[in-house]
Amino acid sequence: MTLLRRRMNGPDNNLDQKNLVMAIALSVLVLMVWQSMMPPPVKTMPNQPVAEEKKTQPTAPATKPQSTAPASPSDAPAAQIEQALIEHKAIAQLSAGAIQQIELSNLDGQISRWTLLEEQYGVRSADPEQKPSPFAFARRRGADDELTSHFLPPTMSLKFDGRDIVGDFKVVKTEGDGIAALEWTDTQRQLKVIKRYTLDQSSYTVQVEVELINLANRERTYEMNASFGALQNNKEAEPSMFMPPLNLFNSLCMRNEDFERLPVSDIAEHINDGEPQLNRFGDGVRWAGMDNRYFMTALLIENAEIKSCAASLGEKGVSTPPGFSRLFTRIELQPGALAAAGQAGSSVVRKFKFYGGPKTLSELNVQDPPLGEAIDFGFFSVICVPMLWLMRLSFEYIPNWGIAIIILTIFVKLLTLPLTIKQYKSMAAMKKIQPLMKALQAKYSEDKVRMQQEMMKLYKEHQVNPLAGCLPMVMMMPIYFALYRTIYSAVELYQANFGGWLTDLSQQDPYYITPVLLGLLMIIQFRLNPSAGDQTQTKILMWVMPIMFTAMMLFLPSGLVLYILVNTVLGIAQQWYSYRKQDAIVPQKARAKR
Template identity: 30%
Template structure:
C-alpha cells in the first residue's frame, strides 16, 4: 500500500473537513436576513423603560438587578428630552439621563460598507423598536439610585457635547441630589479612543453614612449584528468573560438560556463579542467583582454584567467609584492594555499561541508597505521560507517515492495476490533505497497548524475589514466579486497535481481530481484575503517543488 499518498490524501481531507465545517455556517444571503440599520434612534415607550426588581439589601452585591417595566406614571418628562449626545473623533454616544444608560454608540471610523458605496458610521449599540443592545449602569443597595420605584433621573448642563480642537479629553457629568447627598455620574471620553470611563463622585453632606453598590451590565436581545456579510462568514456571537479557572470563557445565547452563569474574581471583565467588534465592562482590577450571565424568563433579553464591592461614604466625606466600558473594534493592543486576557476576545481558537505572533508579524509588515494585501503576500512568503526545511524534506521524499514507482508497479504485478509478501517486499525496497514512505506526509502535517493559525488571523483581524488590495479587490474581508482569485487558486491546485503522479488506486485518484474543484467552490464565498493567502501559498509550493526536483535531477546527473 502507498502510505505516502494515503497520508497526503488524509491531510487534504482533514483540511477539506475543516472547510466544510466553516461552510456549513455560511449564509447564502446574510444581508437579507439582518435588520436594516436605522438612521435615527427610536425612543421606546415609557412602559418599556427599565427599572429594578426589589431584592434584599444584603443580596445586591451578589446578584445583578432584574429588569421590569416601569409604570407610565413614573415617567413625567418626554423621553427625547432626556437624551444626551457626545461626539468625539471616534464615536458618537447617546446617553439617557434616566438611569444614565448608554443607549446608542456609532463608530465614526468604521462604516457599514465601503464609503464609495454609501457607507455610514457603524452602529454597534442601539435601542430601537426592533433591536436592543445597550450598556446599563447604576447604584443599587441601601442608598442606591435604582429601585423598584424607578431609576435616578439625572440632570445635565447641555444635550450636546463634543471635543473642541484644543481638547484631548472630555468629561460629561450627570448630577442627582439625593437627601443631602450629591451624586455625579461622570462619563469620560478621549479624542480617538473607544474607552468610556463611568464613575460616580459621591459628596455626602447628609447626617447618615451612605452605602450602595455599583453595577454595570450589557443588555441585549439575540438579533444578528447590524453589519453586512463579510464573505458569507458568520463567526462567534455571544458573551465572554474571565472566570476563576478559565482566562477566556465563551457562552453563547443558547448556553445562557439553558443555565445562568456566575463567577467571582478579583478584577476580571465581561464582554459581548461579535465579528470584528466587542463591548466590555472592565471593573476595578484591585477589587473582587461578581459576574453574571443570564436570560430573562419569557423574554428575548440577555444580561451580561457585574457588581462591584460595596461603596461606603461616611457623613461629611467624599467617595468615588470608577469602571470602564469599552465599545469598538477588536484592537488587540488596546484590549490587552485594558485588562488581563481581554485581548483573547480576538478569538484565534486553540491555535492562539501561533496566531498572535503571526498577527504581530503581519502588522509589522503593514507598517512598512502600507497595504494589507501585500502584507498577506509578504507574510506568506516569509512563512514559506521559515518552513522551507520541512517542505524540502517532504518534496524530496515525494520525489524519491516517484522514482520508485516503476519498481513498485513490478512488485504489485508479481505479488498482487499475496498482500503479506507484497508488504514485505515493499518494506525491503524502502529499506534498500533508504526511503521513508511517510516522509512526504509528516512535514506537511507539521506545517498545518501554522496555516490554520494564519487562517484565523485573517478571519479575525478588524484591520483588514474594508481594506483594499489592487484592481478589483477593494475589500479583503469580502468575497471576490468576480471570483477571479478562487479560479486562480483552483487552477494552481490543478497545476500542482500535474507535477505529481496520480495514485494508482482509482478511488484515491478520483479524490485527488475532485479536490481542486471542491476547494474552488468553497473559496468562492471566502473573504478575498483568505483566498489571496491560499493562492500565493499554492504558487510558492509549486516553485519549491520545481526547485527541489531540479536539485535532485542535478544530483542524479552528477552521480551518472
C-alpha cells in the same frame, strides 16, 4: 482476478492511495475545524414580550437605557414609571478627534450613543446579510428598513436603601470636547449623584466617575450595577454554508484566569430549561462585557470590587421585536454604606472605565486588566499572535492589508521550506523506485508477506521512507490552521480594501474570481504530482478535490482566499522547481557512474 489484484495493490497505486487518504483526511480536518467555529442555530426565549418597534424612533434603545439591577416586584413598576416620566434628551456630546464620539442623556445620566468615527469602521452597506454591524449604540436599519443586530448602550444603575432610583441629570461642567460632569439632586430621597465622563483622546475608552453624596441625617446603603447588552437578530446569528456568522454576539466574563464566552444560543438553552441566568460568577471577576467577531464592549473597575457577573436574555417590562433576542452581561458590584450627612464617609466616588471599539490586540492588551482574551484565536494563540504582529509590521511599511497577507504567506512558506523540500524529495524518490516496486509486485504477487519484506529491503537500500512525504505535511498543519485563524479573527481586515473588486477582505469575493482561480491552480498542482497509477483515483484527486475546495472558498472571507491562493501559487512554483532540479540530478549521477 490476479490482474485485478495487481492493479489494486501495485506500488503506484499504494502511493496514490496514500495521497488520496491524506487529501481526504485533510478535508475532514478542515471540516472539523469549520464545525468547531460554527455555533448552533440561535434559540429564542419562549413567551418573551414582543412588540413591533416604531420606525419613526431609530434611536429607541439609546433613549431608554434599561435598569440592570434586579428589582423586587414592588420596586420594578415604580422604577419603570419614574423612568417613563422623564423625557429623554441629549444634553452633552463628547468627541475624541477622529476616533470616537459619545452622546449623554439626561435620563439617568447614561451614555445614549457611542460611535466610532474612523472611516474603516463606518457603514458602507445597508445589507445586513453581507456586512457586520457597525459599532454604534443606536438602532440601525438595513435593507428594506429592517432592524439589524447592534450593541446596546452600557448602563449603570443605582439603588439606595434597596430601592431603584432614576434621575433627571443636568450638565454642570464641561472641559474641551472630551470632559463633562452631570449632576442630579433628589430632595425627596435626600441624595446627590454626580457623574463625570472623560473621553480618552487616543484610545477607545471612557473614564467614568460616579460620586454618591448622602444628604440625609442617617446612614444609607447603596448598590451599584452595570450592564452591557446587544439586540441580536436571530437570522444574523445563524451560520451560512462555510461561513460562521459575523453578527453573533457573546456575553463575556473574565474570572481570575478563566475566560467565559457565551453566545445567545447557549444562554437561551439554559433559560428555556428554567434557569433565569447562566453562569453566574462570584469572586475573582476581573472584567466583563459583550462582543461579536470584530468589536467589543467591556467594563474595567478601578476602585471597586465586582460581586458577580452573569449572562441573561430579555428584560422585564421591555418589549423585544419578533425574531430578536436581547442579550445582556450583568455586573453587580459590592454594596457599600454612606455615613450621615456632614460626617466622614457621607460620600463615595467609584471609578470605572468603559472600553468600546475594535478588537485590536495591541489596543486590548494595554488595558488594565488586559482584554486580549476577547480575540478568539482558538488553540493556536501562541502562533497567531506573532503572525498578527508580522501583518501589522508589514502594514506600517506598505499600508495595504492584502499586501500584508501576501507577505505573511511568503514568510510562512519560507519558514516551512525545509519541511516542504523534504516532502518533495521523498515523493521524487518514491517515483524513482516505482519500476523496482512494480517488479517486486509481479514477482511476489502470490506471497504478500515476502513482498512486504522485499519492499522494506528496497526502501532501506535506496534510503527511502514511504511516510516521509506525509510527516512534513502533518507537521505544517498547525501553522497553516494558525494562519487561517489569524486572518479569520483580525479586525484589521474589517472593510479593508485590497484593490480592484476586493474592497473588503473580511467578506467573500463578490464575483467569485479568486475561488475559481484557486480551483484551476489546484488542478495544475495535482497534475504536477508524480502519478502513474489508477486513473480513477487520479481523476478524483485532480477534479473532485479542487471542486470541493472551490465550493468552500466561495463563502469564506476574501482575505482567507487570498492567503490560500498565494500559498498555492508558491507551492506550484516550488514543486515545479524541485522536480526540475531532481530530473537534472539523475542524468548527472548516471553519467558519473559511467
